[in-house]
Amino acid sequence: MKLLRGISRAELGVGRKLIKLPSSSHHAQTPLLRSQSLPSNGLLKRSRFARLYDVPATRPVVRQFQAFARLRSSAAEQQQSGGRTQEAEVLRDLKAPDTTPDFRRAGSNNGQASTSGRLPQTVQELQDIIASNCPVFYFHPEERYFPCTVQWFLERSELQLIRKGWRRRVLRVIEQVGTLNGESLTRAEAWFGAHPFKRSFMMLRLVDPRHRSGQPDQLNQVPIYAHAKEVVDPHSGRRTALEVNYMKFLAYNGSYKLFGWIPAGDLGAHDADWEHVTMRLTPDGRRVLGVYYSAHRHQDGVWRSAKDVPRSEGGRPLAHIAVNGHGSYPTAGTIPRIFFAANDQTSNQGAVWDPEHCVIVTNNGDGGALPKVEDRGSDLDGSSYVALRRDADSALGPQGTEGRQPAAAFEPAKWLNYSGRWGTTVEAPARQDWFARAENPVSRTWLQQVLFPLAPGIESIYEPAMEEVEEALERGRENMEHMQSEVRREADEVQRKVESWVKWPKK
Template sequence: MGMVGYTVALVVITVIASPCVYGKQLSDQQEIKVQRLLKRLNKPAHKSIKSEDGDIIDCVPITKQPAFDHPLLKNHTIQMRPSFVPEGGSTFTKKEAKAITQVWHKNGVCPDNTVPIRRTKKEDILRSKSIESFGKKRHKSFGKGTHQSNPGEGHEYAIMNSRKGIYYGTKFVINMWRPEVEVPNEFSLAQTWLASGDGYDTNTIEAGLQVCPVLYGDNNLRLFVYWTSDYYQSTGCYNTGCSGFVQTSKVITPGGSFAQVSQYDGAQYGLPMLIWKSSGNWWLMIGEEYVGYWPGNIFTSLGDRATTVQWGGEIVNQRTDGRHTNTDMGSGHFADEWYKKASYFRKLETVDGANTLREPQGLYPYASNGNCYNIKAGEKILKALPVETAFKFPSPLPTFTQGGGFAKGTIDLGGLEVSQVPTFNKVWSTYEGGPDNLGVTFFEPSSVPTGFSILGYYAQPNNRQLFGWVLVAKDLSSNNTLKPPVDYTLVGNTESLVTKQDGPGYFWEPVAPDGYQAVGLIVTNSSQKPPLDKNKKLDFSTMPNGSQTGVLSNTYSPLIYLHPDEEYLPSSVNWYFSNGALLYKRGEESNPNPIEPNGANLPQGGANDGSYWLDLPIDKKGKERVKKGDLQSTQAYLHIKPMLGATFTDIAIWVFYPFNGPARAKVKLITLPLGRIGEHIGDWEHVTLRISNFNGELWRVFLSQHSGGEWIDACDLEFQEGGGSNKAVAYASLHGHAMYPKPGLVLQGNDGVGIRNDTAKSKKVFDTGLGYEVIAAEYGGEGGGVVEPPWVNYYRKWGPKIDYSVEDDVKRIERFLFGALKRAFVNLVKKIPDEVYGEDGPTGPKLKGNWAGDEK
């Protein structure tokens, strides 16, 4: 059975597998027990519907359902809808969101204010091992939080495990198959588990699809829910077999069957499911329908959060004749057969503490009987070893016009010629530890050019595609710049390391001849020393020239997506000046000057001493219009500079916004506008492309975020949709314009409290490679031949000092908060970064710290 971008031959479930007593004569006492249980489970109905699958669906008043027999729910107030749903993440397609209908719908619908409940029959109870165990699990499948610790009792699993953490839900699409079950007291299922606690305090919430003849009396594919708060000892049950799960939907019932099932190499059906915590309760949503919830107060450790999430399949093998059962898991085919043949979970996501859906990281598979059932992960969640998944750009690299030493493949360091080797042979791997607990792999360069010597090896985590290089060098001088080592010193090995690895790895440091410096380490999978010949002022001509920069910009300059609700758009600097922006001088505030379109009348040079600043037009209409910006006029302003000894070229792409909007705070589940906090005039943001001068390949992208930012490796970028384009995609946050590599919510804070940075894809998008101007450059000793526009050398503020009382805004918000929420908000205000207040006007690009140096 697959999982979110995987493939997995599996189907999931834990269930009761019990010998039948059906058909045996009941004692009078047993008959009384059965009738009492039937009366408790089958509440009086307003309407009953006979389904073609043999079920009877009772439409029970929502306030009279079995859930409220639970002693902790006697005075429970029904929550008809969740207070909120998780933000961000993937979206279900319209077809998925509509969801699959249950069979009973063909013969009727339940009235408003009722919920559909599958009627329990006498024979249903008698199929159970005992009357007391009806609808309950007998086995303890979780052990210490995972199934592999105690499969037992014939239960076999193929599951994907999350790493230990804090989880508030999960979202996925589950492939719908009707697995064959060989004998009536076996079952097969596919489900998710959310769990917390240890030992007999283990709490679980479970939901999925199952074929379970002992529970339902047939081999139909059915929806189920389950829960326990004491490790399956005395609490919890399937569906409405006991009190606990509260139904709110009148169209979907736990225990109901589905007619649509997937066919081998044919039509595929998927059921979209979402479980998450809202206002203390754990909600279940299928497609767009709120099915119901597990009240938080029936749990102990799950009353707060889950610590593990699992997705996968389970069967029970009850054969006692030495032969393994023929009961299928999922489609009955191994994961290796992939889509349309093996069952899957896809679009796997988990809910974090900020109520945001995220792709789970660090998942690891477990199959209790790999000879019969297995599970595999697709690249989106568990990436294959990097040697098998080398990163490639969506489109071939451009062909550059000849000129200078740019993109020639080698660089002359003055008698020492160096080159990059981006192809590798795997040397050794470990498969645990490191990012996402997936280990790391070491490589030696392959295809080393003739006459060149290796200067080191390459290593990277296994959770990403292979994207790197090793420098090799060739001595062009007569001074013996390079010499082989005279020996190697073993500096470490992994012989005693208790972890999954390709045998021991050995790390060797070269011993350099007198007067030389050792470079790099050698890694081997043998305790034998490597051979001694194993390891053996920059010219600005390596920088791209003007035409080559044009090609680079058109090829790599990113698309910047603005939030669909963004009202403060970017503009060109000329548009801003031409539409009423004013230059103020200290002491002459009553007589501001209009700014010429190219900024020719701006003061040049000097220092940011507060003598001058820019501001919006004075008239109210003009001010509001200019604050909104003008997307059509927007230009990207490029600064090209050498980096890392001119082995790379940085193209800093600056974007101007006339106005930065107000910030919003998130305090647990509440979003609060922060008045004018965060507002300022004249907002400069930038993206920096780092390009290899060896071959013109994009290496990394820097995204500015308030007063900082982050580097994103090219292999981790999102590229323009449709394929065939090497343009990266960046997302500008609502009002604040900080840039991020993925859409969704990024919280400046922790534990669900902080400043919101909301990003999303929209029709408001700016292609920085279409409208750009080079404002400063260093091309091959020419000084770039670029005339810097006057506004670049304006070293003063691009906005005024904003005078407003933060205390008033804070006190206004505090009046609406109480208790823990109020304390959380007060603590947040104390920690708000200075740049969010934005009281002082920002400076232009040339006064930013990265103009003359590297990104911080």
């Protein structure tokens, strides 16, 4: 009832008296307005109360008022007829969950995206949703570094133990080229955890620079990796969305050219590059609410509401990949970043990556229950469109044809358990914020990307400096502990001598 404070009884069109319904097996005693005084839907929508009636948070309260009113007003008739049909109908209405998606922005047209609130019921249904809504990617004509499969990358890499800091060096090679796979990564993870290595980390590294180009000749055969999550309201536990991270893996991230033409050496370059685009759908996967285009560790990403998502002729979402850096954007052109010195360039004139396969990754590959994460909101306006489906009653694309769609299947991905680095800077996917939680809730504007690049942005540039500081602090702590230990040892020795001298018999 807190939601109703500040509104007069005249505005509500209700009387003054309160009643209590008798307790039952279905409902606890609840103070309610008299049924004769309760406003109808039409009166609610015509009154000044309409501004609250359209707010999702008030709907469950109003719905309970109306449902109990129907129950009470029909009580006399039910007693005469002995029928329980209407009561059963009302109770069924009360049990039905309120599943209207809740959007972060006020004024969202939530009614357009109403859903049944259920999740996909079978593994096949989820696979069809993920496959049919897989994005199509446009590369820049100057792109030289393309996607590859994880297994292809592992077969050409070695696993190293690296010392942190500016003076990074290889302490040892844990796994040689040709021995890496999911099983060997699992063994290496156990070995690293069993040894208290200080100021060091594991890193996957391509040995031969010729492999940095990835698999451009088999571009469409390279799969996109998908990770689905059930998003729930952190307060009520109600399902609000189904999110699917479409992860692209590239063998190498190229370096920047300052202001678009000045070579910057290896600035920004590193082996292995995990990037992603996130689809946000209604819980049952029947409608698309929007897309999050991630760029540069997802911090420079932007949301696009369903009505603003670019789509292919077959209805699938489109994404444009920035040259060398591989961030994803909804449009082609120049995206200003970092004081205009490290702008991203995208185009729709280069190679097109239309994956033939979606690999849905889990730790065991059995397609079990979806991980449940708390909703953090989104920069969406509430619009939606019917998601593509591959079943008989699916909606066709805007041109009336579905076009080719990828196949999707769950596959074991033991490399998800690897917690080290992919290349010099990239965290393991399962350790990244967007993988373990709901998607980043807000978009970074172009002004923030230009003027505030370190809030956050180019962590890889100052990361070794932070590691050097941490190493110096660790050395200082170790020296302090050693000095304290020496002082205690000398103090104990002096105390022992004094006690020996005091106990020595005097002549």
